[in-house]
Amino acid sequence: MRDLAPVSFGREARRLKLDTIVRLRWLAVTGQCLAVSVVHLHLGYRLPFLTCLAVIAAAAAVNLWITLREPASHRLAENPATALLAFDIVQLAALLYLTGGLQNPFAVLFLAPVLISAASLSPMRTLGLGLLAAFSATILARLHLPLPWSVPGGLVLPDVYVAGIWTAILLAIAFTAGFAYRVAEEARQLGEALAATEFVLAREQHLSQLDGLAAAAAHELGTPLATIRLVAKELDLQAEPGSAMAEDTRLLRDEVERCRVILSKLTSLGDEEGHGFLATMSLGHVIEEVVEPQRSFDVEFVINRTGDGPEPVCRRSPGLMFSLGNLVDNAAGFAQARILIEARWNAEIVSIEIRDDGPGFASEVLLRVGEPYVTTRGHNRDEEGGGGLGLGLFIAKTLIERSGAQLTLWNAGPPNGGAVARIMWPRAEFERGVGRSSTDLGTEALSQAEPLPI
Template identity: 40%
Template sequence: MTVTAASSLRHAMTHAGRPGPAQWTNLDGRVTLRTLILIRWIAVIGQLATVATVQLVMGFPLPLGPVLAAIGASVLLNLVAMAQRGGRLRLADRDAALYLGYDMLQLTLLLYLTGGLANPFAILLLAPMTVAAAILSRYSVVLLTGLNLVCLTVLAMWHFPLPWPEPMPSVAPLYAFGIWLSLSVSAGFISGYVFRVAEEARRFANALSASQVALAREQRLSSLGALAAAAAHELGSPLGTIAVVAKELLHDMPPDSPFTEDVALLQSQVMRCREILAELARKPEADGGDPFERLPLTALVEAAGAPHRLGHIQFTVERSDGSVGEEPIVRRSPEIIHGLGNFIQNAHQFAGGRVTVAASWDAKSATVVVMDDGPGYPAHLLSRIGEPYLSARSERSGHMGLGIFIAQTLLEKTGALVAFSNNRSGGARVVVRWDRGVLEPED
């Protein structure tokens, strides 16, 4: 019974923090201990300088014993923290939150001893929370913001008088409430705003890293394709020589020779090798493996969509009737192949039965439009399509995700403009447009 109760308690403790994120106990923290140690040393130096100025220069009476004890506790904890591998330790989210929580409580104690919210330095209570919002998870930021509001409320209700050489009239209750309210609102606004900005920066950094990985993979595939094409070309000559020699041997060999079957087998295997090399050379990965090889725009679209075709989806690449002039001859770059391929794959994923890619051009620009007959983009998210990690849900109506961001980033790298919309008859529509001078540069 005791074991069962202990097991239940462990399970409850493990899940009690939900919906707290996994980062709460993640050992791969976003901040090093050295950074927080440096911030605390700056705070300690500022606190000592303020105490010395107020007590010695201005002559205001301070409860020096408790004040110096509070500052000394921070000094002691910082020295202990420095002993942990010189501060090079990366803190888990929980440990960093506890570290900043202590700083908030220590500053609250100093303000309690020196006038509470009437102390002009009370605004510094927002500093630890701002640091937390920039580096910690949402769960930790919410907890520390709550702690900050508790500290502000305590200081508004209980505190020692503000150190002053002569008696001061007590602050009007309404004015004191205004100070508390302004600091509380500032705490909520700053924590929310800083966390949102920092989280967006982290998301974009992660998404750009993912796009670089995708581009590197496409470049490796292109290199392998070029190598395969070169190998097929180079091996063709020696295999042709072997085939000629085998044919001559078979022709000159008597019918009853014991080596007739072996030579015939050799000849058949040579033919098989030549077929394999010919097939390898015909594959899109090898045929356009060289990123500097040029091909028509419609052929480029065909190559981008070839790996993503599904048997039950009708896939069509067409030239728009409004095209004017000669078709652009463009480089088969990994960015364009992977970017258009992602959009075509996304269209196949959500299409009801048809995906159409229309290419058009004139003297100034070239455009590729990817359309499907699926549910289209959600209207309330249409203006945000292309942002990384737009939604964690995977409904079929989503048309969202990191893949769209990667595709847009890669195509914009080639000078393209990407726009998202819905067709009037239903389905999603992606328009990719280049200036011909950018897409079709002169050699």
């Protein structure tokens, strides 16, 4: 499989944005102020009000300091981001110590800094912050001031209930942090894989635009060729009939005329009516083009084409050629001796099935084949290069599905075994942008409609 190395956006793009953490902390400071003020001033519960305000003011002071120190668009490195989130945990622990410890229902806010870390920092940093939050919750389970209450002496909750709260907080930290990290990591991998897909598609599109470059080159060569033709004509007039010079000048004029014909064909490649023969491909030509680079390997290719009616024709698409090439390349990399490619079509469906006689897909990854960074096979038949990163098949699957087809992968049963890849299009999708013409020897011709959506 022609897997690509993962596209790196750099650590800078993954770092926590300063503006994000500043806004979240202002939200926390506002909520803490409202909660403490309502409990003490409105409900009349007794608590160390000024000390609580001092703890909240410390968080506000840190927020002001980092706001003045760095621009809002600054992205924090892992060390300062971890330090700021650790400060949030300690500040919350101090506030909970003053207001009842784990008996305070706001103890659940221990989850917030750990969740932020799981979504933006490395797993080791998240583990460290999770352990800090768990340690703080453990201390607060036994060491804290009384929970503010309206009656003298406050409300004392049973130890078993506090132990339940402590257990719930620890489990919530572990579960939500793991879940948030997994979701964020999958989103990052998907973003990188899609960027790789766009890069490959742009590269293939660039290769498909060589006809335009050829037309430009032909246009530039027209002027010197006309000069050569004029000089050859003058030399032919000056040469004596039947002489060697006359034969040479006549040959020169013939070759110049031949070059003019070739250049006229190249110039027509960029015209809407002149490159239809290159803009379209029959199903058989598509298969031959993706198989040809693999024929140099010690693998036999058997190609069967059967169907009802004329062979379907599609517009030449860089994405389609690249994705089919990946699947054939993958089969060639794992086949023992033979690859069977069967193309079938009828009035409704066009399908291509690629079978190899290799070891097939590993059972533990078969259900996830096509996801980014999931390798397709366990071992290469040459034991070189490993299985890649899984980006090649992800790109192929993405481009094939964009063309309106469905890719299905499975392992063939005995006696032959091996992997099977089937691509199936509705015929209308495969032939989108293609019209019938009575010209071109009665074969399929192409109109210049919108291209296959890949």
